[in-house]
Amino acid sequence: MSHIRKAVHALHAYVPGEQPRDRNVVKLNTNENPYPPSPRVIEAMQRVDADALRRYPDPHCGDLLHAIAVLHGVPEGSVFIGNGSDEVLALCTRAFVEHGGRVGYFDTSYSLYPVLTEIQESRRHPVELGTDFDWQMPAGYEAALFFLTNPNAPTGTRFPEEAVSSFCASFLGVVVIDEAYVDFAERDCLALAAQLKNVLVVRTLSKSYSLAGIRLGYAIGHPVLIEALYKIKDSYNVNVLTQRIALAALRDRAYMLRNVAQVKRTRERVGAQLAALGHRVWPSETNFLWVEPCGRGAKEVFEGLRRHGIVIRYFPGSKTGRCLRITVGTDAEMDRFLMGWQAGMDGKATA
Amino acid sequence: MSHIRKAVHALHAYVPGEQPRDRNVVKLNTNENPYPPSPRVIEAMQRVDADALRRYPDPHCGDLLHAIAVLHGVPEGSVFIGNGSDEVLALCTRAFVEHGGRVGYFDTSYSLYPVLTEIQESRRHPVELGTDFDWQMPAGYEAALFFLTNPNAPTGTRFPEEAVSSFCASFLGVVVIDEAYVDFAERDCLALAAQLKNVLVVRTLSKSYSLAGIRLGYAIGHPVLIEALYKIKDSYNVNVLTQRIALAALRDRAYMLRNVAQVKRTRERVGAQLAALGHRVWPSETNFLWVEPCGRGAKEVFEGLRRHGIVIRYFPGSKTGRCLRITVGTDAEMDRFLMGWQAGMDGKATA
Numbered sequence: 001m002s003h004i005r006k007a008v009h010a011l012h013a014y015v016p017g018e019q020p021r022d023r024n025v026v027k028l029n030t031n032e033n034p035y036p037p038s039p040r041v042i043e044a045m046q047r048v049d050a051d052a053l054r055r056y057p058d059p060h061c062g063d064l065l066h067a068i069a070v071l072h073g074v075p076e077g078s079v080f081i082g083n084g085s086d087e088v089l090a091l092c093t094r095a096f097v098e099h100g101g102r103v104g105y106f107d108t109s110y111s112l113y114p115v116l117t118e119i120q121e122s123r124r125h126p127v128e129l130g131t132d133f134d135w136q137m138p139a140g141y142e143a144a145l146f147f148l149t150n151p152n153a154p155t156g157t158r159f160p161e162e163a164v165s166s167f168c169a170s171f172l173g174v175v176v177i178d179e180a181y182v183d184f185a186e187r188d189c190l191a192l193a194a195q196l197k198n199v200l201v202v203r204t205l206s207k208s209y210s211l212a213g214i215r216l217g218y219a220i221g222h223p224v225l226i227e228a229l230y231k232i233k234d235s236y237n238v239n240v241l242t243q244r245i246a247l248a249a250l251r252d253r254a255y256m257l258r259n260v261a262q263v264k265r266t267r268e269r270v271g272a273q274l275a276a277l278g279h280r281v282w283p284s285e286t287n288f289l290w291v292e293p294c295g296r297g298a299k300e301v302f303e304g305l306r307r308h309g310i311v312i313r314y315f316p317g318s319k320t321g322r323c324l325r326i327t328v329g330t331d332a333e334m335d336r337f338l339m340g341w342q343a344g345m346d347g348k349a350t351a
Numbered sequence: 352m353s354h355i356r357k358a359v360h361a362l363h364a365y366v367p368g369e370q371p372r373d374r375n376v377v378k379l380n381t382n383e384n385p386y387p388p389s390p391r392v393i394e395a396m397q398r399v400d401a402d403a404l405r406r407y408p409d410p411h412c413g414d415l416l417h418a419i420a421v422l423h424g425v426p427e428g429s430v431f432i433g434n435g436s437d438e439v440l441a442l443c444t445r446a447f448v449e450h451g452g453r454v455g456y457f458d459t460s461y462s463l464y465p466v467l468t469e470i471q472e473s474r475r476h477p478v479e480l481g482t483d484f485d486w487q488m489p490a491g492y493e494a495a496l497f498f499l500t501n502p503n504a505p506t507g508t509r510f511p512e513e514a515v516s517s518f519c520a521s522f523l524g525v526v527v528i529d530e531a532y533v534d535f536a537e538r539d540c541l542a543l544a545a546q547l548k549n550v551l552v553v554r555t556l557s558k559s560y561s562l563a564g565i566r567l568g569y570a571i572g573h574p575v576l577i578e579a580l581y582k583i584k585d586s587y588n589v590n591v592l593t594q595r596i597a598l599a600a601l602r603d604r605a606y607m608l609r610n611v612a613q614v615k616r617t618r619e620r621v622g623a624q625l626a627a628l629g630h631r632v633w634p635s636e637t638n639f640l641w642v643e644p645c646g647r648g649a650k651e652v653f654e655g656l657r658r659h660g661i662v663i664r665y666f667p668g669s670k671t672g673r674c675l676r677i678t679v680g681t682d683a684e685m686d687r688f689l690m691g692w693q694a695g696m697d698g699k700a701t702a
Contacts, residue, residue: 003495003525003549004579008446016410016586027406036401045404045592046397050387053396053564053596055378056557059367083434086585095359099450099472112586119583121450144354174354198354206407213404213591228355232470234437235367235463240564241396241592245404 007121014115017313026310026336028327031153031181031288033210033263035330037245038255041211044248048241057240064238064247068218071250072190077223080230083237085180085204085217086112088229089147092200092219093120095228096174097144104143106152108133108320110178113147129319133282133290135159137167146171149178151185154315154325156284158185168192168199174225177201183208183260184267185285193221200225207287209249209256214242263287267328273338277345289326295345298324304344310337358472365466368664377661377687379678382504382532382639384561384614386681388596389606392562395599399592408591415589415598419569422601423541428574431581434588436531436555436568437463439580440498443551443570444471446579447525448495455494457503459484459671461529464498480670484633484641486510488518497522500529502536505666505676507635509536519543519550525576528552534559534611535618536636544572551576558638560600560607567597614638618679624689628696640677646696649675655695661688 002009017030061081069076082088089112097103099121105113107126117124125143129135133155148167151158168175179201182188193201200221206212216238219229249256271281271289280292293301302314302324313325328334353360368381412432420427433439440463448454450472456464458477468475476494480486484506499518502509519526526543530552533539544552551572557563567589570580600607622632622640631643644652653665653675664676679685 003447003576005446005449008579008582011582013582014586016407019407019409030407032406035405037404041404042401045399048396050393050561053388053392054386054561055383056367056370056381056563057566058370083590084585084587086587090585094470095356096354098356119445210401210405212407212587215408215587215590225354228359231359231362231364234435234441235365236435236437236563236566239434239566239590239593242590 007118011115011118014112018311020311022309024309026329026333028329028333028337029311029313030212031207031286031327032212033207033259033287034328034333035210035259035262037210038249038252040248040252040255041245044244045241048244052240052244055240057236057238057243059235061238061243064243064250067247067250068220071253072220074194074220075223078193078220078226080219080226081238082217082219082229082233083242084206084215085178085202087215087237088202088217088219089113089176089178090116090119091229091232092145092174092176093117093122094232096225097122101145102143104141104146104173106135106149108154108315108317109147109149110153111315133157135163142172144173146173146175147178148175149180150189151181151285153181153286154288154290154313154320154323155282156181156286156288156290157282158187158285161187164189165192168196171198173198175199176219180204181207181286183256184264184287190220197222197224205246205249208260210259211245211249214245216242216246263328266331266334269331270328270334270338274341277342287328289328290323291326292323293345298322301341301344305337305340308340308343310340312337358469362466362469365463369662371662373660375660377680377684379680379684379688380662380664381563382558382637382678383563384558384610384638385679385684386561386610386613388561389600389603391599391603391606392596395595396592399595403591403595406591408587408589408594410586412589412594415594415601418598418601419571422604423571425545425571426574429545429571429577431570431577432589433568433570433580433584434593435557435566436529436553438566438588439553439568439570440464440527440529441467441470442580442583443496443525443527444468444473445583447576448473452496453494455492455497455524457486457500459505459666459668460498460500461504462666482670484508486514493523495524497524497526498529499526500531501540502532502636504532504637505639505641505664505671505674506633507532507637507639507641508633509538509636512538512540515540516543519547522549524549526550527570531555532558532637534607535615535638541571548573548575556597556600559611561610562596562600565593565596567593614679617682617685620682621679621685621689625692628693638679640679641674642677643674644696649673652692652695656688656691659691659694661691663688
C-alpha cells in the first residue's frame, strides 16, 4: 500500500531555475536584480538581536503590515503577507478552489500554476495565448481562480489595461493578478484590487527590491479574500529577519526605484541591440527580455552561451522553445552576454 | 456566490500564543527558550552579505541538509527541511492523506493538528487520552496519518518506548512523531524513522536551539516519504538567513546542550517546589510544566498571574481546563513566577 496521496504521487514538481555555485558564471536565468538591496536592509539585519531570534516572530507581521498598507493606501485588513509570493499563490489555490474546481492561467505563463493546481486536485483550465503570446479570452470561459500574470512571464509583456479590467469585472471567480515584475512596468492593477471584490494583486520583494533571498511576498485585495488566506497560513510563516529586512527595504523605496531605473535603461539598450541584429525582441515591462533568435535555434544559442559561462533560461516546448528568456543584469554582465551571443551567432568555436 | 472554499469558510483557525509587546512581562506561554542562541548564529547572520540577500536561496538547503544528515547519521535523502516544523506538519497532511481520509492525533495534544486536518478536508480521528493523559490505543484504530507528539504537549510527558514502537510497527498509515521537545527528554524515536518505512520524526530549532524567530524544522524518515514532501513544498521555502543561522546553530550543539541542561535543572527545581506545595505536577520531559493547581481553579490562577505581569498558558476545555502550562524560564523568571503563584494562592490582593 502506498502512503503517498495519489495526486502527489502523479505530480511533476515545479523545477526552479538553476542556482550555479560558481560565482564567475553570469547568471541571467532567474530574474534576480543585479544590484544589491538598500544598505538600510543590511543595517536592519545587523540590528536583530539574540532575543528576537529566540522568540516567535509576530504572526501578524504588524509593523510590516502597517508599512505595506500605508505604501499602497489600503486598510491593513486588505493586506496578506507571505513567505515569498510563491506561498501566497499556493495559499490562493487552497483558499479559493474546491477540489475538482478549475484553475486558469495563461499558456504560456509562470509554470508553477499548473503544479499548484495538481497539488490541490483541481482541474487545469489554461488559456492559450496566441502565437505571439497575445491574449484573447475564449467565450464562456469559467474557472474558480485565474492567475493573471501581468506583466507576463516569460514574455515580459504587459496586457492592455482595458482587457484586464473588463475581464476582472465579468469573471465570476477570483482573479489573482501576479505583479511580480510590476515595478519595471509602466502601469499596475492595484486600483482593480481596491474596486473589485474578486481581485487580489500579488507582489514580491524578490525582483525590484533585490531581496529574493529573504522570501517576502504579499497580496492586496478585499478583506474577505485576505481573511481566507490568513485562516489557512502557517501561524509563523514569515520569520523575524524577513519581517525586519522587508520593512527597511520598503522604507527606502527611493533606492529601489533608482535600481529599477538602471535596469530599465540596460533593458532598453540590450533589447535595441538584439533587435538591430535582426532578432525578435518582445517589448518588455519586466527585468528580462524575451527574444526569438534569428539565424540559430534557441536551444543552440542557449547551449552556446552556457559554454561561455553565461546562463540564461530556455523553456522547451512548441510555443516557448523558439525563444529565450534573458534576465537583465548589470551593463558589464550584459556586454559579456552580448559578446557570447554574437560569438554563438557567428559560429565561432565556443568550447 | 462566495469565493471562499467551503472548508476554509467553516474553519476555526489555529490561534497562536500571545506575543506581548511589553518586555517587562514574564513570558512563560509559548515554550520559548529563555536563553539566547549560540553567539555563532549572530556571527553567521552578520556575515550574510547583500549578494546572498539578492539571490534566491538554495532551494535544496544543501549545506544545511548535509549537516542534519551527518548529525543524525542518516542519508541526505532521508531529510526534509521546512519553514518551521509547522510547515512540515502541514505538508504531511497534504502529502499523505486523501481528501476524506482520516488524520489521528491525541486529544489532548498540539491543537494545530485538527486545524490542518480541516484545511485538507480530511476527517479528524482523535485518540482520547485518559483522565491523567495516559495513552491506550483503541482496538481497530485506523487512519492515513497519525501525529504522535512525543514528548506530548501540553502535558510534557513522554510515552513509553515500547508503546510507541509497537504502535508504529502495526499501524498501516504514516506516523509523524513530532519531537519538538525531544532535546529536553531522556530518549528519542529516531531509530524508528530509520527502521520503519511509515515513520517520520519531526524536529525544530525553535525550542532547544533558542531559534523560534528564524523558523526551521525538519523531518527524518524513509526517502519515499521525504520525496513526497519535496514535491509539494514551495521551491524556496527556507530563506537564506534561516539556512545560514540554522547551520551555525547545529555546528555549536554543545552550546545548545548546556542551555538545555540548565532549563532541565530549573524545571526540576520548580516542579519540586510546586509539588511540595500540594499541586499536581506531571513528570516533564520538555521545557514546560503541566500543573493542576490545588486550592484554586486553573483559570483563576492564570488570571491572577496575568495581573502580576506573568503570562502562562491556560487551555479551556473539560480535560485541559483544570491544568496550566508553564514554560520553564530563567531561574530569576521562575522565582518571580513562584512569588506570583503563591500570592494568588494566598488570596493576596493582585491588582
